[in-house]
Structures are given as structure tokens and as C-alpha cells.
Amino acid sequence: MRRQLAMVSLAVTLLVVVAFLVPLALVVRNQAADRALSRAERDVQAIAAALAVAPATMGAEISRDLAADVLRAFRGEDAFTVVFPDGRTVGTDLGDSPGLAQARRGAAFSTEIEGGFEVLVPVLDTFDVPTPGETEPPVRTVVVRTVVSDAELRLGVTTAWGMLGALGVFLVVIAVIAADRLARNIVRPVDALSAAARSLGRGDLDTRVEPAGPLEVAQVGEAFNFLARRLVGLLNAERESVADLSHRLRTPLTALRLQTEMLSDPAEAAALSADIDRMGRAVDRMIEEARRPAETGEHSADLAAIVLHRATFWKVLADEQGRTATVETGGGSWWVPIAADELGAVVDTLIENVFAHTPAGTDYHISVRPVGGEVELVVEDQGPGLPEAAVIERGASSGGSTGLGLDIARRAAEKSGGDLMAANRPDGGAVITVRFGGIDAPLDAMAASPPAAQLL
Template sequence: MRIGIKYRVFLAMLAATATVVLCMWLIVQWSINRGFLRYVNTLEQQRLENLATDLEQAYAEHGGWAFLGADPLIWVRLRVRTPPGEAVDPARLERFERWRARETQDSRNDQRHQPFERRVLLLDGDRRPLLAAPEPAAAVDLRPLRQAGHPIGYLGLVPRQTTFDTYQVQFVRQQELALALIAGATLLISALIALPLAQRLVRPLKTLAAATHRLSAGAYETRVPVAGDDELGQLARDFNTLALTLEKNEEARRQWVADISHELRTPLAVLRGEIEALQDGVRPDGPEALRSLHAEVLHLNRLVDDLYQLALSDLGALSYRKERLDLAAELKDAVELFRPAFAAKDLILAAHIPAAPANILADAERLRQLFNNLLDNSLKYTEPGGRLELRLETQGDAALIHIQDTAPGVPAADLERLFDRLYRVEASRRRAAAPPGLGLAICRNIVEAHEGSIHAAPAPLGGLAIHIRLPLAGGSA
């Protein structure tokens, strides 16, 4: 049988309460029995003190203990403290006579369960019993009776081990019944409180379980209400964060598939149109047609290659063979490689690279890929007659690379997404022949693989500024 978590929590709380109540009931019951017994024994000790005083007075009046045998009623009056001349309670007298008749038999009974009158021991000066059943001295504390400073006898009382009197037993039973009623009421109240409390504690968990089931089924818009700042509230916030992340990832995946389809469709459509034109004789077959087809194939090849490189980078499968390199020298080589292309497009390429080396631990091939992508991106989108400025500087234990160009720029709202895959601001950065939207994403992965950072910002020249931070190797300037 499967028990739900609500009832498990309820049973656990109820079991804990029942254990505490049972322990309290046993301890209080033991305390009442022991405490009441001590109280009764204290009262009887006080009665014993009074009886000792009366016996000492009677001994002085009669000159010995012979009066006890001559008039048994005197012993009864002394034990029940009945003044001389008053009649003895008939019930007590009858009880005394029955005791005298069974004296021999009662001496063999356990005197610890008898009433006060039957547990009193009176011994003479030689410790011989006087009208009382003998009790071993080891079991009874004897109080000496004195006359003129000399012992005339000994008086003792066998202490109670349990209550015997009917009223005393009835009182103890009433207390035990009250304790049992209190324990039962406590358990009932605990059960009435524990069930709704367990239900309240489990309700957020059930809500989270149902939401998790919907989330696993693909409903990424699922959210759960957040109530409180405790652990359950934090769990609900974490769940909502997870759902939001999954929702964004799903949207990015769909957008990624749509963007790839769009980018692949364009060169394929051009190729198809070119080939169909050749087949229909609309376009003559010759070197010019082959050059056009070759350009589209190269376009498609570069797009597929960038997709492959980006996929490897995302998977962490790009190979990096890091070694100690001079970042300034690598950057100079990249700039010199692109100078002819910039000059052909009527663009000024200004590089401010210090002569001092800036040593870093990096992969030379990946660094060249990084610089080529950035310079190529600026070359394609900067308007003719513009300018590109590149600056390298060191700051503490890091090398800083600043690249900025002239118009067109990128709106501030789009700067955060500029490094996303296949993202392009169509309205401000004109489309070029090369496959766009992947170069900057690859650049970010390369920089992060070198434990650096890269971000975009508006350029003072009116275009786009790219800032790169790379850690310097030990011992570099």
C-alpha cells in the first residue's frame, strides 16, 4: 500500500507527539505515586512522634508497661489518640480485637501494606515486643523512648511501599485517570493540528511535482507561485528560474534552426537559379557562369565551415595548442595582412601597437582566426571612406585590445545580442556576401577559451567598438 507524503508527515508528527505524551505520562505517574507515598509516610511519622510522646507520659503515670496488658483499650486510645474518659470508636475497637485474634497469623504477612495501627512496633528497653508483631530491626528505624534520660523502650513504624487506604488509593486513581484524559486530549489535539499542518507543508511540494511533470512534457511556460522566504519559497524560485532558462533555450533553439535554414536557403536558391538558367539556355555556358557558380559554392562552404567551427566551439571540441606568444607581433601580422583589402575599399586602417612585447599563453591559429574575424567584420560593414582604429595596451596582468570603426553603428539595445549566433542588425549593418552572424559568436568562444572577455560598445568614431581582455603570461610586461 502506497502512503502519500502528506500522511507520512502526519504520522511522523503524531508519532513524535505520542512518544512525548507517553513519556510525560509515565514520568508524572511515577512522580505522583512516589510523591504521594512520601507525603503519607511523612504524615505517619508525625503520628508516630505524637504516639511516642503519649507513651512516654503513660509510662511515667503507670511506672512501667504493665498497664498495656491490664487494659488493652489504653493501647488503642494511645494509637488513635483518644483522650481518657471518651469512648473508643466501636469500629476501631472491633478492628483491634480482630487484630489481636489474628496476631500470630498477621506477623507472617507483609506489614508494609497494612494500616498505620498494624505497622507500629513497640519494644521494651530490652527490645522485646510489647503487644505488637515483631519486625526485623534492619527493616525498621526504631525511635528510643526515654524517661529521665534513660531508655524505657523503642517505637518504630514499618514504612509504606504502596498506598493502602481506600481514600488514598481512590485519590491516586483519580489523578491517574486525569493524566490519561489529558494525554488522550493532547493526542487528539495534536492529530487535529498535525493533519492540516502536514497538508499545508505538502501542498507546495505537490504543486512543484505537478509543475515538474508539465515541464518535462515540454510546457516551458509553466510557473509556480512563490510563497514565503523559506526553503520551499527558494525551491519555487529556483524552479521558475529553471523553467525560464529552458523556455529561453527552446526559443533560441527554434530561432537557431530558423536562422540556419534561412542562411542556407539563400545560396542554394541562387545556385539552383543559376543552374536552371544554364539548363534552359537562358544564360550562356562559359567562364562567367562558372565563376558565378563557384562564388556561390564558396559562400555556402564558408557558411557550413563556420557552423562546424561554432558547433565544435560550443562542444568544447576545438583543439587549442597553447604556447607563449607575443600578442603584439600576432596583432601586427593580422593588421598587415588586411591593409591591402582596407586600402582597396578606401578605408583607413590605423594601428597603435607598442614595440614592447605582450606575452600571453595562447593558440596562434585561434588568435589569427579571432583577429581575422574582427577585422573582416569591420571591413565588410564600414562604409567606404571610413576609418578603423586598433589599439593594444597592457594594464596590470592583462592585455587590452580596442577595435573601433566609423559608421554605421549598432543600436545600444542590440549590443547584448551582437555575439549571438546568426544575429545581425539588418537596419544598420548592411549585409555582405560572406555568411554573417557567426564570426562574432566564434570570437567570443575563442576569447573565453583563453580565459578572457569580450564585449561591444558604441564607438566614439560613430561605429562599433570591440574591447578584448586577455590575461598576460607570467614574466610579461
């Protein structure tokens, strides 16, 4: 954004500078030409005036010597020419002139020629004595002539144009610097807002910004702080609600423990007591998690060990339903950045999904395998497959369940930088692939050859 603002300022300044300096440069050129031409016309007229008064004051006609003396007096021997009626000239040789005939008829004028401008001023010489039969002496016309070259017409123009160009560059640089500082004052609070938003997204609920910059950007900063405070309030209210709900679950759990103690079968009573204790610990963890602020620290767990442990737990139910379960973990440890309890809940969710949506006797296979810098947990079954891909969306279910299981697994995978994918096998059955990021495998597991599936 900062660069774009500077470029916009540069473009606008260039347009203004060009629109201002180009006409000004043309004016400077025209003024220089007018100045040079006016100076030449003034000098020619001064020489012509001196020649015109010479016969009356000196009592002599306009001669070559007189013309030479006048030119020397004006220091114009190298720039001016006096042309007599018989074609003789005094002064510098300026060549032929197409306007000389018109000047001899008494017209003073300036005309453009090749290489510059020519200035001609006629002088009437009436000193001659009249010839017999004439009552007035003859009138002779002497022409004073000079040429103003293109170099003289452009004298000082290059320097003036250079100064104007330097002024234009200076204005552009100043405008770009000013625009950059302005853009920095705008972008800096926007960058702070962006960093604060990312920090809030990572779970740092104490993130706030100092409203700064233009009024609109400062208002966005104030709105962000309000949003952060509102989010903290909502999360605190949700934690309290979850904690209260979890606490209310203790009462029916206590009643279940009492009823379990009254069972006549000790083995069944022990199994139920173990399940109730596990549920009680889950409720306690839920209350503890709800009552403490969200943590942003890192956790890790061995996915292979947890898969073997949870698969063994579900083996009892699989045997009762006539299912064959196989597990393949690669023979080593595969660490993923997820807490052990949460990772166990993901594995339980995927296995429970098989039991809930396939008929009894359907076999399933669980595998853990590395893929590049990540690790995949794959659960396959030989059931009817998935009716639609939308089952991984929160609340979506085709089997009458809550539709939260796969979404919970997906969110756990995304927390580690991975994802969850659901598909159907070509030969029938569903394939749920959960990819976790941040794999950290030991060297012996990396070097191990693919092992055969383990039959539980």
C-alpha cells in the first residue's frame, strides 16, 4: 500500500510538473527570441539614425567612410552591413538578401530566413546636388542590415530549461518523499492492526492496538479493541456455561456409581465402574479446561502409541460384533503437536464412526504413515461408504448422530497445520484420512521398512 500511494503521488506530481513546465519552457524560448530580435532591431535603428543625421550635421553625403565610422562607433563592424544603392557594402558580408529590394522602397522590417532572422532598416540620403533639369536632388536609399542567428535567438534557453528541469525533479522528489511519509503514517497502524489480528487468531486474547493514523484507521483500531474485549467476554461466558454444565453432570454420575455398586455381577460392576470413572475424569478435565484461559503453548503426543492403545480398547467391542481390526503404525514413534487427550479423542471418534455407521461384522484397518513432513492417520472400513462429502461439516450427519465427531477430528488436525479428508474406496467402504503437521519421527522409524499389518 505504501508503494502504491507513492506511485500515485509520483504520477500526479509528474502530470502537474509537465503541465506547468512545458508551457513555461515555451514561454522562455519565445522570450529569449524576442529579446534577441528586439536588441538587433534597436541596434540597427540606432545605426540608421546616425547615418540619417550625418548629411545635415557634417555637410556630406553618406559615404563608405562615413558608414565605416558609424559602424566602428557602434562596434558593429562584425554584425552589421550598410548596403549602398550601387550594391557596395560596408561591414561584415552577410550574403544576398531577398528582402533588400523591399527595404530600398522604404520599408523597415524583420523577416525569417534560413538560420535565423534578418532585420533591415532603410536610410534616405538626399544630400546629392540636383542634376540639370531637376528641381529636387535625387533620393538614394541606403539599407542597414543585420542577421540574428538561431544560436542568438536561443541564447540562455538551454540554461533556463536546465533550471526548470531541475526544479521539476526537485518538486517530484519532494512530493514522493512527502507521499512516502504520509503513506508510512497510514500503513504503520494498518500493519499493527494486521499483526494484532493474527495474534488474536493464534489465541492471544490480551492483544490490543493503540488507535493511530488517520481518523478512519484510528476508528478501525478502536473497533478492533472493542471486538477483542467482546470476544473475551463471550469466551468467558461460554467457559462458565460449559463448566456449570459439566458440574451438573457429576450428580447423575454419582447416582450411576451407587447403582453400579448394587449389581450382583462383580465383573460387570467393575467394568461399569471403570467406564464411569473415565467419564468422571473427562468431566473434571472439561471443567478444568473451561475454567482456565485458553493456552497457546505447544503439546505433543506419540500418535503410534495412542493408536495402539485406543485400538486395543475398542478390540473388545470389535470381537463382540465379529469385526477384524488391523493396525499398522510403522514400528516406531510418530510425534504430532497435539495433546495426548485430544489425540486420543480423535482416534476414538474415527473408530466409533466405524461402529456407528457400518453393520456388525464389518472389518476395519487403521494405519499411521509419514507423508513428507507430515504424518497421516488413516481409518478404512469395508462398509457401505459415505453418502456425501458434507459429513465432515459440523452438524452434518446421515446416520442420525450429532454430526460433531468428524468435525472435531478435522479441527484438531487443522490446529496442528493439517486437515481431514473423507472419501470412498473403489472396492467399497469409507476412507477417513487425518493429516497432522509437525511430524517428529525417530531415526529408527524413518529407516524402518514398511511393516506388515498387525492383527489385534
